[in-house]
Amino acid sequence: MEITINKTQNPKAKPDMSNLPFGKYFSDHMFIMDYDEGKGWHDPRIVPYGPIELDPSAMVFHYAQEVFEGLKAYKSSDGHVRLFRPDKNFARLNVSNERLAIPQIDEALCLEGLKKLVELDKEWIPEQEGTSLYIRPFIIATDPFLGVKPSESYKFMIICSPSGLYYPEGLAPVKIYVEDSYVRAVRGGTGFTKTGGNYAGSIRAQVVAHEKGYSQVLWLDGVEQKYIEEVGSMNIFFKINGEVVTPALNGSILSGITRMSTIELLKSWGVPVSERKISIQEVSDAYDNGTLEECFGTGTAAIISPVGELSWDDKVMLINDNKIGEITQRIFDTITNIQTGKEEDKMGWVLKVD
Numbered sequence: 001m002e003i004t005i006n007k008t009q010n011p012k013a014k015p016d017m018s019n020l021p022f023g024k025y026f027s028d029h030m031f032i033m034d035y036d037e038g039k040g041w042h043d044p045r046i047v048p049y050g051p052i053e054l055d056p057s058a059m060v061f062h063y064a065q066e067v068f069e070g071l072k073a074y075k076s077s078d079g080h081v082r083l084f085r086p087d088k089n090f091a092r093l094n095v096s097n098e099r100l101a102i103p104q105i106d107e108a109l110c111l112e113g114l115k116k117l118v119e120l121d122k123e124w125i126p127e128q129e130g131t132s133l134y135i136r137p138f139i140i141a142t143d144p145f146l147g148v149k150p151s152e153s154y155k156f157m158i159i160c161s162p163s164g165l166y167y168p169e170g171l172a173p174v175k176i177y178v179e180d181s182y183v184r185a186v187r188g189g190t191g192f193t194k195t196g197g198n199y200a201g202s203i204r205a206q207v208v209a210h211e212k213g214y215s216q217v218l219w220l221d222g223v224e225q226k227y228i229e230e231v232g233s234m235n236i237f238f239k240i241n242g243e244v245v246t247p248a249l250n251g252s253i254l255s256g257i258t259r260m261s262t263i264e265l266l267k268s269w270g271v272p273v274s275e276r277k278i279s280i281q282e283v284s285d286a287y288d289n290g291t292l293e294e295c296f297g298t299g300t301a302a303i304i305s306p307v308g309e310l311s312w313d314d315k316v317m318l319i320n321d322n323k324i325g326e327i328t329q330r331i332f333d334t335i336t337n338i339q340t341g342k343e344e345d346k347m348g349w350v351l352k353v354d
């Protein structure tokens with residue numbers, strides 16, 4: 001299938017690239033491809049960025065049959081465009097597709113579309129430290145039909161947003177509230193997928209945590225509310241007595257690409273790391289006996305986010321004196337240096353676009 005390109009006649013004015021918010025501005029072009037039953041995915045194309053028309057009865061509006069991804073493009077100091085592990089994003093999109101009964105995409109074709117889009121809009125990639133072009137591939141169900149069943153038509157799109165830091169705090173440690181009434185995902189549900197519905201159900205807890213002065217929610221398992229799952233849009237790691245621990249993927253946790261990269265880095269450095277069940281009680285006990293050394297979240301948007309304070313029940317745990325830990329800093333530096341080309345990409349994670 002050939003990807004056609006229709007360039008904009010009216011390039012937009014760029015925002016102030018030295019003071020970028022996250023996810024607010026969008027580049028000049030977008031990638032679109034349609035799916036129709038009997039025809040499969042067709043008409044992959046790059047067109048000027050703009051609104052799309054949908055029937056008010058389009059199924060995505062009613063039953064949320066939708067999946068998405070998030071990744072970033074960087075420009076290295078020599079001006080080349082770099083994507084971080086984009087193949088993993090399209091592979092994961094197909095995992096989400098399977099669960100949401102959305103047809104599989106051709107990963108190689110979508111990657112090709114992404115490369116062409118990013119190359120065309122490369123002037124939209126900001127270069128200041130901490131900035132990047134945030135890329136959002138997504139698929140929506142478009143059948144005009146009010147019945148619960150898989151849609152017979154879909155749109156796959158990729159949009160790009162020059163963005164600054166996801167958390168205004170940057171690398172300053174965040175305060176996290178351990179949520180013990182609401183849950184995010186349950187066994188057999190959609191927790192392992194990137195689908196909007198997971199987020200829709202989580203917003204209320206986020207609002208309550210904000211009101212209490214916390215920036216994020218740490219989710220516990222949806223069955224016993226004992227075991228740690230993840231944070232809002234990040235996976236979570238603890239360093240306890242020299243060992244780095246992160247919850248094992250259990251079907252309700254999102255399999256983060258930053259999580260995977262962090263584990264691979266720690267292994268390559270010979271730092272003990274384990275993926276296993278970890279209860280909030282274990283973390284609390286480690287805090288009490290002085291072995292809770294570091295805590296951080298991992299995710300594409302924030303990359304690495306140190307956690308300075310965890311609040312569980314009536315207990316407030318201050319971690320590493322509310323300062324970024326040594327391992328946390330080393331992971332952040334290594335990943336960002338590889339992404340931006342300041343450090344040799346020994347892991348083979350970067351895809352150069354031009």
Ligand SMILES: *Cc1c(COP(=O)(O)O)cnc(C)c1O
Nearest residue numbers: 233234235254256257258299300
């Ligand atoms: C996207 C996401 C993450 C982080 O995954 P990355 O691939 O590292 O960006 C973690 N948790 C949830 C719920 C997510 O949606």
